[in-house]
Amino acid sequence: MAEDDPRYLTKRRYTGLTLRQQYPSISGAKVAIRESRILSRSLGITFKLIEKSLRVDGDYISIIKSLINNGVKVFLLDIPAQTLRAITKEFKKEPVLLFNIRNRDNDLRNKNCSINLYHSIPSYRMLTDALAQYLVKRGWKDVLLLRGPEKNDHAYADAFVSSARRLRIDIVDDRNFTLSNDPRERSKSNVSLLTGGVDYDVVFVADSQGEFSRYVAYQTYLPRPMVGDEGLTPVAWHWTWERHGAPQLNQRFARIEKNRHMRSEDWAAWIGIKSVISAIRKTQSQDINVIRQFLIDDGTTIDTYKGNPSSYRAWNNQLRQPILLHTHNAVIARAPIDGFLHQINNLDTMGYDHGESKCQITN
Structure with a gap:
């Protein structure tokens, strides 16, 4: 984990108001390790969690080499994308499993993918495909897109553009917003002005900082719902999900983290470890190559506590x-939405399907 990762910085207004607070995902991993105790005893295996925190510019390569030399085979990586790419390239031929538990970058699943890097967190494209399915189901096919200036804002917005193209949603306009008191930028910072002049069914907002989007609801030129980073939001996990064993998982998480709810990154760490433990239990093997083949096998079923049996795309x-898909205090829907079908696995209606993937790995 990168301890000075800018993604962990508390987003505050000058008044001290906290806008977005990110947390390290280690607690989700702790839940998975606790859950493994019974299996550990039955198999005679001890699962041990080692936490390493470095600065963004720290020597990750040396640390990982040292851990590999000491028998570590599985790594949960909560680090920036650029560092993640360097690590996967360095250890491409090592018998280890690397799990990306925070980065949603589509690029990591396409041309910069790696044979030993597994993504337990969904990509931007998976999130926006899920949201687009819901919009189509509701008949909201005309969308006004508002995007912020940050790199993640553009990544999220671009993913939605791709999803809209896939499901024939019409983006009536794609507009940039600015956080500024400069009167010359008024048309890019005033919500009513920014959302006027066109007709639309819904507003999609890409705002990773959370500063602009919190003012969009109830101020759009037309009275319309909001989706994206505010309003109806697609995620891997939300604390209000109440089916398929989710309340029990949330309760186990609460025993470790008493002051906050389980989030997507916590869940991604949890399911990463659970994936490996499931592989060991079902294959009766600790060999990394055996575990790899189990993870990507179409017949594999990993219980994500979200309903559909899961596995990793080969x-x-x-x-x-x-x-x-959730609001601030309720899960409104679970995607894939009914009616969106795939010839092999309906979960593959979200994200890059085999035919459109630019990833060149051969498992």
């Missing part, structure tokens, strides 16, 4: 999984 090592 073409880019992405965990296929349901996506939860």
Whole structure:
């Protein structure tokens, strides 16, 4: 984990108001390790969790080499994408499993994918495909897209553009917003002005900082719902999900983290470890190559506590999984939405399918 990762910085207004707070995902891993105790005893295996926190510019390569030399075979990586790419390239031929538990970058699942990097967190494209399915189901096919200036804003917005193209949603306009008091930028910072001049069914907002989007609801030129980073939001996990064993998982998480709810990154760490433990239990093997083949086998079923049995896509090592669409205090829907079908696995209606993936790995 990168301890000075800018993604962990508390987003505050000058008044001290906290806008977005990110947390390290180690607690989700702790839950998975606790759950493994009974299996550990039955198999005579001890699962041990080692936490390493470095600065963003720290020597990750040396640390991982040292851990590999001491017998570590599985790594949960909560680090920036650029560092993640360097690590996967360095250890491409090592008998280890690397799990990406935070980065949603589509690029990591396409041309910059790696044979030993598994993604337990969904990509931007999976999130926006899930959201697009819901919009189509509701008949909201005309969308006004608002995007912020941050790199993640553009990544999220671009993913939605791709999803809209796939499901024939019409983006009536794609507009940039600015956080500024400059009167010359008024048309890019005033919500009513920014959302006027066109007709639309819904507003999609890409705002990773959370500063602009919190003012969009109830201020759009037309009275319309909001989706994206505010309003109806697609995620891997939400604390209000109440089916398929989710309340029990949330309760186990609460025993470790008493002051916050389980989030998507916590869940991604949890399911990463659970994936490996499931492989060991079902194959009765600790061999990394055996575990790899289990993870990407179409017949594999990993219980994600979200309903559909999951496994990792053989073409880019992405965990296929349901996506939860939530408001601030309720899960409204679970994707894939009824009626969106795939010839092999309906979970593959979200994200890059085999035919459109640019990933060149061969498992």
